[in-house]
Amino acid sequence: MTVPDFRTVSVEELARRVCARELTAAAVTDAALARIDEVNPVLNAFVAINADDARAQAAAIDARIDAGEDVGPLAGIPIGVKDLEDAAGFITTRGSIVTSGTEPCTEDATEVARLRAAGCVVIGKTNTPEAGWIGDTFNPVFGATKNPWNTDCSPGGSSGGTSAAIASGMVPLATGSDGGGSIRIPSALTGMSGHKPSQGRVPSGPSPMGAADLSTVGPMARRIRDVALALDVVCGPTPGDLRSLDAPAESYRSALNNPPAPKRVLWAPSIEGQAPDGEILAVCKSAVDQIEAAGVEVVEIGPVLADLMGPFALLFYGGMVPVFREAMNDPEKFALVTPGLQEILSFAGDLLTPDSVEEARKQAQSLSLKLAEKMEGFDALLSPTVAGQTPVSEKSGTIDGEETSAWVSYTYGFNVTRRPAGTTNAGFTAAGMPVGLQIVGHQLDDLGVLQTTAWIEDLLGFDPIAPL
Secondary structure (H helix, E strand, C coil), X not given: CCCCCHHHCCHHHHXXXXXXXXXXXXXXXXXXXXXHHHXXXXXCCEEEECHHHHHHHHHHHXXXXXXXXXXXXXXXXXXXXXXXXXXXXXXXXXXXXXXXXXXXXXXXXXXXXXXXXXXXXXXXXXCCCHHHCCCCCEECCCEECCECCECCECCCCCCHHHHHHHHCCCCCEEEEEECCCCCHHHHHHCCCCEEECCCCCCCCCCXXXXXXXXXXXXXXXXXXHHHHHHHHHHCCCECCECCCCCCCCCXXXXXXXXXXXXXXXXXXXXXXXXXXXXXXXXXXXXXXXXXXXXXXXXXXXXXXXXXXXXXXXXXXXXXXXXXXXXXXXXXXXXXXXXXXXXXXXXXXXXXXXXXXXXXXXXHHHHHHHHHHHHHCCCCXXXXXXXXXXXXXXXXXXXXXXXXXXXXXXXCCHHHHCCCCEEEEEEEECCCCCEEXXXXXXXXXXXXXXXXXXXXXXXXXXXXXXXXX
């Protein structure tokens, strides 16, 4: 039995073939391990693998299927787990020398446990920047992950190990997290569709994540229907996450069988006033023109949010300060932290007080109200996912040729305002790099975002495969 390239078959179809015994979980796992052996030395997407345990998991799934058991809707699907999230048998390093665990975890994070219970095979851990601090993926423990579309470039971050692993066909599904764009940015930079769930839609923990006011976890895949399939498995409340929400009333995946077209959308070429790169804007505007030509009313709007960095810095980077506090009080240890993160932690630590955190939360609430007013009467807000060109690894992206940290300034506002948001491939630059279109929804309206993302994905018709 020949296992197809994971980039040419949906997760749903792959699981169906395993359940129908057209493929075995063992063969699918072996194919994943073989592809990892082939391309991971170039991309550095996986940072830990346990092949023997993965094969044992797959054999157990095959035995259960042969015995007539229903092993779940993700039967035999090999997955990676972002190295900010716990997976039994693996050390959670968080890409950090100073905050890394020292012993393998004895239990899965809730999301990982639910994926495993639905039939997934946990292959290993995927790379992340230290503590998920930046929209690129490199750290002092494992080094940099590269983009399968151009190995000189970043795959985005902080879920860049996951995006590179999926886009290169190492695994068809993996986990990510998003505290400022960390699912949407890497999905956009590798030609995938992605979804940042509403906070609590997918429970984190039971070990609490840093930056808990903004961060949310969720599955990642190449196309949005496979993301929705995995979301059906992992959503629902748990005592281990006090922010966790009820499971959706209807299956997300079923709701995407024939997604309705949006009636009215806002088009925001800029989120906070920072002009995007001209080529990125042109690609996204072409996609928006196609959406309008399909009968959707498109209304262009100027900057939709303002003064985001203050509350974001306190709630995101300030949330990391307690994790790094011991190192921050020891100059020798703190020197082992990624230099850019050192600067941000020091800045956030100087500002961090109970009053400043409360003020940041009030600012976030105010921004949420203003966004709700602007989106009233519209189904979604569209924008470029990132403002700039894909960066060379370990550098910033560029806007009209100028390197700038503002290249990722279009995503974190929707963490501050807690909006569900997706991305899908809108086209390519002249250099052949993918460009993402961001889809932002109303508060808690994950279903609406998923449906609009699926409709746009279908309309634009991109299903790109990276050259590596």
